[in-house]
Amino acid sequence: MANKTKADWLALAKKIKIDGRAFINGRSTDALSGETRPNFSPGDGRELGPVAYCGTEDAEGAIKIARETFESGVWSEMAPSDRKMIMVRWAELIEKHQDELAILECLDVGKPIDNTLNIDVSAAIRTIRWSGEAIDKVYDEIPPTPANSLALVQRLPLGVVAAIVPWNFPLSTTAWKLAPALATGNSVILKPATNTPLTAIRIAQLGNEAGLPDGVLHVLPGSGASLGKYLSTHMDIDGLTFTGSTPVGQLLMQYSGQSNLKRTFLELGGKSPNIVFADANLESAAAMAAVAVFYNGGQTCTAGTRLIVEEKVRDKFIDMVIANAKGWMPNDPLDPATTMGPMIDKAQFNTVAEYVDIGKKEGAELVFGGKRCLEKSGGYYHEPTIFAGVNNQMRIAQEEIFGPVLSVLTFKDAAEAVAIANDSIYGLAGAVWSRNINTAHKVAKAVRVGTMGINNYFGGDMTVPFGGFKQSGNGRDKSMHAFNDYTELKTTWIEFE
Ligand code: NAD
Numbered sequence: 001m002a003n004k005t006k007a008d009w010l011a012l013a014k015k016i017k018i019d020g021r022a023f024i025n026g027r028s029t030d031a032l033s034g035e036t037r038p039n040f041s042p043g044d045g046r047e048l049g050p051v052a053y054c055g056t057e058d059a060e061g062a063i064k065i066a067r068e069t070f071e072s073g074v075w076s077e078m079a080p081s082d083r084k085m086i087m088v089r090w091a092e093l094i095e096k097h098q099d100e101l102a103i104l105e106c107l108d109v110g111k112p113i114d115n116t117l118n119i120d121v122s123a124a125i126r127t128i129r130w131s132g133e134a135i136d137k138v139y140d141e142i143p144p145t146p147a148n149s150l151a152l153v154q155r156l157p158l159g160v161v162a163a164i165v166p167w168n169f170p171l172s173t174t175a176w177k178l179a180p181a182l183a184t185g186n187s188v189i190l191k192p193a194t195n196t197p198l199t200a201i202r203i204a205q206l207g208n209e210a211g212l213p214d215g216v217l218h219v220l221p222g223s224g225a226s227l228g229k230y231l232s233t234h235m236d237i238d239g240l241t242f243t244g245s246t247p248v249g250q251l252l253m254q255y256s257g258q259s260n261l262k263r264t265f266l267e268l269g270g271k272s273p274n275i276v277f278a279d280a281n282l283e284s285a286a287a288m289a290a291v292a293v294f295y296n297g298g299q300t301c302t303a304g305t306r307l308i309v310e311e312k313v314r315d316k317f318i319d320m321v322i323a324n325a326k327g328w329m330p331n332d333p334l335d336p337a338t339t340m341g342p343m344i345d346k347a348q349f350n351t352v353a354e355y356v357d358i359g360k361k362e363g364a365e366l367v368f369g370g371k372r373c374l375e376k377s378g379g380y381y382h383e384p385t386i387f388a389g390v391n392n393q394m395r396i397a398q399e400e401i402f403g404p405v406l407s408v409l410t411f412k413d414a415a416e417a418v419a420i421a422n423d424s425i426y427g428l429a430g431a432v433w434s435r436n437i438n439t440a441h442k443v444a445k446a447v448r449v450g451t452m453g454i455n456n457y458f459g460g461d462m463t464v465p466f467g468g469f470k471q472s473g474n475g476r477d478k479s480m481h482a483f484n485d486y487t488e489l490k491t492t493w494i495e496f497e
Pocket of ligand 1: 164165166167168169173191192193194222223224225226227228229232243244245246248249251267268269270300301302400402428467468472473
């Protein structure tokens with residue numbers, strides 16, 4: 001509900017039930033070994049409770065059940081219009097539990113409550129509802145074959161899909177995977193990130209309540225290196241869908257090649273360019289330059305971490321971005337006024353601090369932030385941080401920091417802006433700001449990324465595909481295009497006598 005105060009959220013948070021059990025075959029369950037791991041809240045470092053630590057024996061059982069359920073047809077051969085009704089009911093249940101899920105995500109990830117409620121939970125609702133509603137409107141093809149023949153080209157589910165997701169957007173990336181995978185009739189085993197499993201577990205329980213048959217969806221918390229690898233190398237997993245870092249994505253491609261060539265779709269890292277021309281609406285551009293990098297503490301794959309500004313407005317524009325950065329000082333995630341929370345954990349904070357040191361050593365000019373703050377809270381909070389005088393060869397311009405650190409570069413003309421933007425191993429997102437329609441379109445077209453904004457950043461919704469070029473990945477989440485990642489094309493050729 002809207003307009004809750006910090007006191008309201010704190011009171012609700014105290015009452016919340018934390019369930020860290022796995023969800024296998026329609027039931028909440030401990031790991032077979034009984035092993036758990038403590039789960040800490042990034043906001044204040046306190047322990048939220050134990051989380052099941054599933055191993056390969058849990059995975060083996062879940063894969064077997066998922067396979068049997070797929071083969072039984074109880075879900076895979078259910079009429080799309082019936083699958084639709086269950087998914088829509090599921091979205092409604094998530095909506096009914098939106099405050100609970102917003103708090104779970106806030107406590108588990110340290111994201112501001114306003115974000116978890118209005119962005120993460122609402123994205124999950126929209127994604128599941130949209131994919132469910134779409135699935136009985138998808139037609140197969142009859143190609144233009146010779147008159148004495150008829151061909152049917154159908155999309156069939158892959159079978160058993162493993163989904164592995166990261167800690168920075170646990171709920172929305174879970175929904176981006178589950179919704180199209182389930183809508184198209186697959187069985188799914190989801191492995192959340194080790195430290196952020198709570199909302200994935202909860203929405204699986206709600207899916208079951210909505211009518212997902214037992215055995216269709218399993219959530220197994222556990223380690224990436226063992227459980228994640230086991231799923232990715234398993235011979236009876238047909239599809240692998242992943243959101244996470246580029247190095248792990250590279251491993252998953254190898255695992256697929258070394259096992260059964262399971263269809264493998266990856267959504268990976270980024271170092272996204274945000275290009276600002278002197279003729280842009282500089283006020284909007286400066287406000288959004290701050291949103292682009294500081295939203296979610298910069299722990300965002302599409303973060304606009306390279307601000308590439310036309311040289312003649314550099315100083316003025318940097319001052320404007322600094323003024324906006326002041327609105328992004330971190331605070332308690334359960335306060336609805338908070339714009340930025342903590343880093344997910346000490347290790348991530350240390351990575352950010354290391355890159356701040358690297359930036360200084362490389363000769364970039366630290367013009368804002370750069371330090372830890374709110375130390376007494378028990379969380380690892382980092383100030384919004386801006387480096388000017390960056391060139392694109394510096395590590396702070398090339399490497400994904402995954403923290404609130406902005407690198408400001410300059411350009412003289414459009415060709416140079418595009419060259420800098422494209423000089424990256426990544427190609428996930430970006431934006432260009434200009435009032436000249438020709439400049440804006442030409443630059444947007446030339447930058448090699450999956451999503452490009454013109455006079456906005458983070459634009460898009462469920463109706464458009466999301467994914468990367470280059471080492472930012474190969475799959476596409478969202479929209480009807482996501483269905484391609486979870487289906488095989490099957491041709492049936494009929495000859496008439
Ligand atoms: P990560 O790659 O470390 O982990 C992601 C998931 O992979 C986790 O569940 C982890 O347990 C698992 N994993 C780790 N090693 C594995 C292995 N050997 N085999 C199988 N699974 C393994 O990423 P992270 O630190 O959780 O998330 C941050 C990264 O995710 C950043 O690089 C960010 O850019 C990226 N990301 C991309 C998108 C996108 O849509 N492109 C969205 C969000 C985050």
